Amino acid sequence: MQPIRTFNVSPSLPARLEPLRKLAYNLLWDWNVETKDLFRRLDPDLWESSRHNPVLMLGTISQARLLEVVEDEGFLAQMDRAALQIEDYLKERTWYEKTRDKGSGTKNWGQGSNSSPSSFPNSQSPIPNTRSPECYAYFSAEFGLVDCLPIYSGGLGVLAGDHLKSASDLGLPLVGVGLLYQQGYFAQYLNADGWQQERYPINDFYNMPLHLERNPDGSELRITVDYPGRTVYARVWRVQVGRVPLYMLDTNIEPNNPYDHDITDQLYGGDIDMRIHQEIMLGIGGVRMLKALGYNVTAYHMNEGHAAFSALERIRILIQEQGLSYIEARQVVASTNIFTTHTPVPAGIDLFPPDKVLYYLGHYAEIFGLSKDEFLALGRESTGDLSSPFSMAVLALKMATFSNGVAQLHGTVSRQMFKGLWTGVPIQEVPITAITNGVHARSCVAKSTQELYDRYLGPNWSSAPVDHPLWDRMNAIPDEELWRNHERCRLDMILYVRERLVKHLRDRGASPSEIAQAQEVLDPYVLTIGFARRFATYKRATLWMRDIERIKRILLGNKDRKVQFVIAGKAHPKDIPGKELIREINHFIRENNLEKQIVFVPNYDIHIARLMVAGCDVWLNTPRRPREASGTSGMKAAMNGLPNLSVLDGWWDEADYVRTGWAIGHGEIYDDPNYQDEVEANALYDILEKEVVALFYHRDADGLPRRWVAKMKDAIRLNCPLFNTARMVREYAQRAYFPASDRYHILTGDNYAPAKELAAWKLNLGEHWYNITIKDIDVSVGPDIEVNQTVTVKAKVDLATLTNNDVQVELYQGAVDASGEIVNGVPLVMEYQGEDDQGLSIYKADVLYTTSGLQGLSLRVLPKHKYLSSPYEPRLILWAQ
Numbered sequence: 001m002q003p004i005r006t007f008n009v010s011p012s013l014p015a016r017l018e019p020l021r022k023l024a025y026n027l028l029w030d031w032n033v034e035t036k037d038l039f040r041r042l043d044p045d046l047w048e049s050s051r052h053n054p055v056l057m058l059g060t061i062s063q064a065r066l067l068e069v070v071e072d073e074g075f076l077a078q079m080d081r082a083a084l085q086i087e088d089y090l091k092e093r094t095w096y097e098k099t100r101d102k103g104s105g106t107k108n109w110g111q112g113s114n115s116s117p118s119s120f121p122n123s124q125s126p127i128p129n130t131r132s133p134e135c136y137a138y139f140s141a142e143f144g145l146v147d148c149l150p151i152y153s154g155g156l157g158v159l160a161g162d163h164l165k166s167a168s169d170l171g172l173p174l175v176g177v178g179l180l181y182q183q184g185y186f187a188q189y190l191n192a193d194g195w196q197q198e199r200y201p202i203n204d205f206y207n208m209p210l211h212l213e214r215n216p217d218g219s220e221l222r223i224t225v226d227y228p229g230r231t232v233y234a235r236v237w238r239v240q241v242g243r244v245p246l247y248m249l250d251t252n253i254e255p256n257n258p259y260d261h262d263i264t265d266q267l268y269g270g271d272i273d274m275r276i277h278q279e280i281m282l283g284i285g286g287v288r289m290l291k292a293l294g295y296n297v298t299a300y301h302m303n304e305g306h307a308a309f310s311a312l313e314r315i316r317i318l319i320q321e322q323g324l325s326y327i328e329a330r331q332v333v334a335s336t337n338i339f340t341t342h343t344p345v346p347a348g349i350d351l352f353p354p355d356k357v358l359y360y361l362g363h364y365a366e367i368f369g370l371s372k373d374e375f376l377a378l379g380r381e382s383t384g385d386l387s388s389p390f391s392m393a394v395l396a397l398k399m400a401t402f403s404n405g406v407a408q409l410h411g412t413v414s415r416q417m418f419k420g421l422w423t424g425v426p427i428q429e430v431p432i433t434a435i436t437n438g439v440h441a442r443s444c445v446a447k448s449t450q451e452l453y454d455r456y457l458g459p460n461w462s463s464a465p466v467d468h469p470l471w472d473r474m475n476a477i478p479d480e481e482l483w484r485n486h487e488r489c490r491l492d493m494i495l496y497v498r499e500r501l502v503k504h505l506r507d508r509g510a511s512p513s514e515i516a517q518a519q520e521v522l523d524p525y526v527l528t529i530g531f532a533r534r535f536a537t538y539k540r541a542t543l544w545m546r547d548i549e550r551i552k553r554i555l556l557g558n559k560d561r562k563v564q565f566v567i568a569g570k571a572h573p574k575d576i577p578g579k580e581l582i583r584e585i586n587h588f589i590r591e592n593n594l595e596k597q598i599v600f601v602p603n604y605d606i607h608i609a610r611l612m613v614a615g616c617d618v619w620l621n622t623p624r625r626p627r628e629a630s631g632t633s634g635m636k637a638a639m640n641g642l643p644n645l646s647v648l649d650g651w652w653d654e655a656d657y658v659r660t661g662w663a664i665g666h667g668e669i670y671d672d673p674n675y676q677d678e679v680e681a682n683a684l685y686d687i688l689e690k691e692v693v694a695l696f697y698h699r700d701a702d703g704l705p706r707r708w709v710a711k712m713k714d715a716i717r718l719n720c721p722l723f724n725t726a727r728m729v730r731e732y733a734q735r736a737y738f739p740a741s742d743r744y745h746i747l748t749g750d751n752y753a754p755a756k757e758l759a760a761w762k763l764n765l766g767e768h769w770y771n772i773t774i775k776d777i778d779v780s781v782g783p784d785i786e787v788n789q790t791v792t793v794k795a796k797v798d799l800a801t802l803t804n805n806d807v808q809v810e811l812y813q814g815a816v817d818a819s820g821e822i823v824n825g826v827p828l829v830m831e832y833q834g835e836d837d838q839g840l841s842i843y844k845a846d847v848l849y850t851t852s853g854l855q856g857l858s859l860r861v862l863p864k865h866k867y868l869s870s871p872y873e874p875r876l877i878l879w880a881q
């Protein structure tokens with residue numbers, strides 16, 4: 001039955017409790033201990049059953065309970081405190097305000113220095129301050145912010161959510177852009193055979209901390225996106241993440257046809273056509289939405305390639321509305337685009353068949369004035385290969401001037417993967433850098449642990465940089481206190497796991513004896529190893545089971561030194577091998593009667609993740625290097641004081657893995673996966689037996705594992721300041737957002753004159769580049785020199801119709817390897833000396849040799865222009881032959 005009218009009924013609160021409404025609609029409650037506590041206190045059972053959703057809670061709580069708390073002085077005082085804290089948070093002078101004005105070398109864009117660039121809409125006034133001189137838009141297909149918004153699948157989403165939270169803490173003028181999924185990601189449960197089943201609960205947007213964006217006349221704000229033969233409508237929901245708004249598109253509305261209703265139905269659901277539909281909505285719809293909301297965006301961040309179509313839409317707008325040519329428009333777009341890749345393997349990248357790209361997006365080729373092949377080349381590494389698919393990562397890389405991987409090792413892997421896009425550029429200079437991921441400290445550290453850190457380190461620990469003196473105070477935390485707190489976290493986790501397990505078994509109709517057994521799983525005093533992540537096969541969730549007898553000895557061999565495992569994670573619904581792993585673990589448990597020692601917790605989500613990273617003792621990770629781009633759950637664990645036990649991959653490869661945990665292997669890469677599993681499983685067992693178990697159970701007279709606690713303190717002190725989104729977002733701001741925004745203002749100023757100049761210069765450069773010849777290189781010495789000797793190199797270059805203003809000539813020098821190549825060469829810009837009488841340009845440099853051995857040098861020419869983001873941007877490089 002269709003309703004003839006609908007109403008949005010909002011909770012009715014006694015006037016004295018009105019502040020609760022405001023608190024509920026700003027996700028700041030998730031990382032403000034006082035507020036979260038307040039909602040729990042309001043109704044603990046409802047808090048749990050609503051999946052920690054304060055909006056749903058306020059909508060369903062009994063009037064009697066509300067009248068009760070109105071009389072509760074303690075509650076009211078806490079509410080007022082929380083409301084005040086939020087107000088203070090939104091008012092405080094932020095890192096952005098302190099940093100951005102100072103010393104970034106940018107001009108003031110006529111705003112007056114005291115105009116607040118971060119005056120973005122708060123939950124009360126959704127109309128943006130369009131006078132803000134800059135705005136960074138962060139596009140992501142998923143956001144993992146809080147438990148009650150299940151629109152994420154795993155690490156990528158939680159990272160995006162943490163990015164927004166830290167951007168809010170730092171006061172960045174950032175807005176998030178995403179899709180609001182009607183069903184979101186699935187809920188997991190297991191059948192009696194241990195096989196993963198999926199359930200897709202429908203998200204009830206009206207009972208979530210979401211605002212529907214409206215026009216001034218009260219009607220729904222809508223945008224449209226063209227698809228073949230039809231127009232699709234979307235409305236806009238906002239979730240307020242502290243200071244940062246996250247806007248999400250929703251196509252589940254009339255008059256869209258049933259297929260189009262489903263564009264925003266499921267995260268990563270549907271077939272390849274649906275995937276293209278979604279990415280068009282995210283990228284193209286996202287740009288239109290920001291425009292409709294009145295934002296003047298100065299930097300665009302594509303978190304993974306899903307949103308790369310945004311570049312096409314931005315170019316279209318510049319062509320059709322600003323009268324720019326395609327190359328001019330593309331220049332503006334690329335100069336202000338930032339791309340983060342998260343995929344270390346080609347198989348993980350979104351690839352679309354060329355005919356589908358033309359079918360869905362061919363009209364952009366026409367607007368751009370490109371042939372079909374020229375258009376498809378935007379998504380191809382090898383532009384001449386007309387059969388190769390259209391890669392969203394390649395499109396994003398070609399449409400951005402700042403690109404990065406998510407850990408140092410992943411940066412190296414990405415440069416290797418995409419080096420073909422920069423022919424002739426030495427691998428270490430391929431302009432894909434790395435910004436190592438982090439996690440949001442106030443979201444992932446347990447409440448009691450946060451209070452402990454607040455007490456001994458001061459409240460700044462959650463964002464303090466690595467050299468901050470507060471980290472020296474780590475030893476001020478008494479061992480007893482840290483340990484008792486940790487044991488409490490372990491107990492909390494175990495109690496919750498039992499509860500979840502019991503509920504899961506009841507729902508499945510399990511037998512009373514099974515349910516009784518679930519009430520007794522795990523031992524609160526036993527060394528607990530945690531493993532929780534997506535069940536993708538490369539993560540090798542079953543590596544620890546490889547030698548059944550050996551792992552049983554470790555688990556049960558010594559009754560005073562037992563070990564137990566808590567495991568959780570979802571497999572993608574279509575990933576059958578991933579599901580097999582889940583079943584294998586559950587069979588292993590049952591066949592070996594290990595129900596008490598090994599628990600698979602169903603339906604891994606943010607809530608269980610937070611309990612596990614606080615309540616386990618060791619965090620295990622066994623990916624096949626280098627396939628874990630970053631991995632972030634280990635960072636969460638480290639911040640809670642857990643040592644990591646992991647293969648050297650992702651973030652762990654760059655962490656202090658000796659002092660803050662243990663490394664499995666030494667970063668080897670194997671050809672034979674079976675052999676690798678054998679070696680690494682044995683290494684894991686060895687470390688468990690000889691180091692982990694021994695250290696954990698080594699107790700002093702008071703029963704305290706002091707050496708273990710020392711390792712916990714190292715894990716916190718050394719990892720918290722580094723693998724933290726406060727550090728990460730500061731890095732994005734300073735290395736990517738500020739420069740891109742500056743380029744935006746420069747290139748678009750004066751009615752786009754600088755953008756036009758740069759585009760025309762590039763065109764001219766491309767036409768004449770190949771006429772440049774390096775004529776003569778003169779080295780001042782013979783082949784044998786000594787350390788500390790300076791060598792002068794002079795070169796003559798025929799720049800043809802170009803001039804010294806267009807190029808930089810560089811000496812490239814370094815050690816020569818066995819195959820006769822310069823490895824890890826270092827470039828040195830040569831000094832221009834003027835022209836000789838034949839019109840050749842003369843360049844000179846002095847090289848000081850500080851190491852012995854076979855050293856080589858070469859010469860190269862790179863483009864130079866004041867508006868370029870880097871010399872690599874035009875993708876031209878000329879080497880001496």
Ligand SMILES: *Cc1c(COP(=O)(O)O)cnc(C)c1O
Nearest residue numbers: 154155533605606609631632633
């Ligand atoms: C942190 C987190 C992840 C990511 O963990 P990895 O170590 O990167 O696999 C996945 N899911 C949830 C719910 C998380 O909180």
